[in-house]
Amino acid sequence: xxxxxxxxxxxxxxxxxxxxxxxxxxxxxxxxxxxxxxxxxxxxxxxxxxxxxxxxxxxxxxxxxxxxxxxxxxxxxxxxxxxxxxxxxxxxxxxxxxxxxxxxxxxxxxxxxxxxxxxxxxxxxxxxxxxxxxxxxxxxxxxxxxxxxxxx
Amino acid sequence: xxxxxxxxxxxxxxxxxxxxxxxxxxxxxxxxxxxxxxxxxxxxxxxxxxxxxxxxxxxxxxxxxxxxxxxxxxxxxxxxxxxxxxxxxxxxxxxxxxxxxxxxxxxxxxxxxxxxxxxxxxxxxxxxxxxxxxxxxxxxxxxxxxxxxxxx
DNA sequence: GATTTTGCTTGCATTTCGCAAGTGGTCCGG
DNA sequence: CCGGACCACTTGCGAAATGCAAGCAAAATC
Numbered sequence: 001x002x003x004x005x006x007x008x009x010x011x012x013x014x015x016x017x018x019x020x021x022x023x024x025x026x027x028x029x030x031x032x033x034x035x036x037x038x039x040x041x042x043x044x045x046x047x048x049x050x051x052x053x054x055x056x057x058x059x060x061x062x063x064x065x066x067x068x069x070x071x072x073x074x075x076x077x078x079x080x081x082x083x084x085x086x087x088x089x090x091x092x093x094x095x096x097x098x099x100x101x102x103x104x105x106x107x108x109x110x111x112x113x114x115x116x117x118x119x120x121x122x123x124x125x126x127x128x129x130x131x132x133x134x135x136x137x138x139x140x141x142x143x144x145x146x147x148x149x150x151x152x
Numbered sequence: 153x154x155x156x157x158x159x160x161x162x163x164x165x166x167x168x169x170x171x172x173x174x175x176x177x178x179x180x181x182x183x184x185x186x187x188x189x190x191x192x193x194x195x196x197x198x199x200x201x202x203x204x205x206x207x208x209x210x211x212x213x214x215x216x217x218x219x220x221x222x223x224x225x226x227x228x229x230x231x232x233x234x235x236x237x238x239x240x241x242x243x244x245x246x247x248x249x250x251x252x253x254x255x256x257x258x259x260x261x262x263x264x265x266x267x268x269x270x271x272x273x274x275x276x277x278x279x280x281x282x283x284x285x286x287x288x289x290x291x292x293x294x295x296x297x298x299x300x301x302x303x304x
Numbered sequence: 305g306a307t308t309t310t311g312c313t314t315g316c317a318t319t320t321c322g323c324a325a326g327t328g329g330t331c332c333g334g
Numbered sequence: 335c336c337g338g339a340c341c342a343c344t345t346g347c348g349a350a351a352t353g354c355a356a357g358c359a360a361a362a363t364c
Contacts (some may be wrong), residue, residue, distance in 0.1 A: 005256065011200075011201045011224075011263070011298065011299070012201050012258025012262055012263020012264065012299040012300050013184070013201075013202075013256075013262070013263070013264070013298060013299045014253045014257045014260065014262040014263075014264050014269070014299070015180065015181065015184050015249060015252045015253050015263050016181060016202055017256045017260045017261075018245040018252040018255055018256035019177055019181065019252065020252070021179075021260075021354095022252075023175070023176055023178075023180070024175060025171060025172075025176070025179070026175075026176045028171060029167065029168060029169065029171065032165070032167050038179075038183060040322095041310080041311085042309075042311050042312070043214070043309085043310065046311095046361060047333075048163075048164050049163045049165075050165075050168055051181050051321070051353095052353095053231070053274040053352075053353050053354065054311080054312065054313085054354095055312085055313070055314085055352085055353085055354090056351090056352065056353075057221065057312090058312055058313080065275065068259075069234055078309095078310090078361080078362070079318070079360080079362085080309065080310045080360070080361050080362065081309095081310070081311085081361095082310085082311070082312095083251070089259045090261070092255055092258065092259065093255060095247075095251040095255075095304060096248065096251040096255060097167060098172065098251075098253055099247040099248040099250075099251050100167045101166045101171055102164070102166075102171070102172075102247070103166075103244055103245060103247075103248060104165075104166030104167060104168075104170035104246065105166045105197070105240045107220075107244065108169045108170065110164055110165070110166040110169050111163070111164020111166075111171075112164065112165070113164050116360095117166070122335095135186045146163065146165060147163070147164040147165045147166070148164050151258075156350065177321095188350085191339080193342085194342050194343075195340090195342080196340070198342095203322095203325095204322095205321070205322050206323095206342080207322085207323090207343080207344070207345085208320090208321065208322075209342095209343090210342075210343055210344080219335065229331060230327085230330080230331075230341090231331085232330045232331070232340065232341045232342075233340095233341070234328095234341085234342070234343095235341085288324075295320065301307085
């Protein structure tokens with residue numbers, strides 16, 4: 001599975017290549033869960049409220065791992081559990097997730113408090129530094145909550 | 153087809169809602185073409201080198217328009233042509249596209265010159281300001297070229 | 305040892321996608 | 335004003351991806 005020739009690369013544009021990895025409904029949500037919600041296990045992702053099917057979730061975790069964005073490791077205290085964690089390549093997606101967050105809050109009817117997110121947007125560098133710091137420290141306390149449904 | 157009730161909103165998380173609109177292989181590539189390549193017409197998007205099928209392209213343009221991200225307007229000098237343009241909501245995606253660009257260059261084997269993009273990353277605010285300025289001025293001179301294929 | 309938990313896999317119906325071909329206005333040269 | 339090119343899409347259809355429910359093996363718990 002390593003030295004495979006890729007199915008086809010559409011273009012050399014970095015945006016396009018990034019979207020080859022992340023351009024679907026679920027991949028960046030898993031990254032978000034790992035990055036700001038402190039989720040680690042299959043079950044937590046499944047129950048994150050977005051409603052991923054288990055086969056799709058398994059497939060995305062496999063692909064994210066193959067792409068070097070997440071790592072999997074069996075928990076030593078409980079061999080049933082597999083802890084997923086972002087790699088450095090994965091945590092480097094923080095700005096992407098952050099900008100999607102800001103855009104969503106500004107332009108869509110979301111369940112998140114605009115004021116608080118705008119405040120975060122005004123301290124972009126600090127927020128991103130804090131997210132990375134927590135990643136380095138393996139600190140899994142949630143940075144953002146799962147926002148409730150709102151609107152329709 | 154207009155006043156439909158949404159199928160279902162998965163969660164109130166802004167990231168999730170943003171991905172409802174943009175989480176697929178093509179939508180952000182169209183936004184990129186409009187934002188930094190100066191493309192305006194159906195034909196230009198089709199020939200952008202990514203290989204979108206025409207039915208998919210038509211569908212995405214329809215959805216982007218429905219979401220208020222692009223506007224369509226018949227060209228007055230040639231009634232066959234339809235010019236697409238980003239709305240303000242659309243140009244506000246510049247940071248998202250920019251971060252995908254930077255991440256791709258840093259972590260994937262792309263056809264873009266790392267040095268130049270890193271230089272841009274170091275002048276984030278100026279770059280984003282310039283992109284927006286061109287949008288305001290309706291300046292369609294390309295900001296970035298279509299990077300050639302590279303690697304396998 | 306039976307039950308529960310966890311992280312998946314399997315089967316199957318439905319949806320979306322990709323590809324090739326076709327359609328209907330519009331422009332342009334003669 | 336006629337034939338041909340052009341542009342922005344549709345249409346039809348096979349293939350792939352997705353969603354859903356059920357099942358399953360290994361490990362932990364009772």
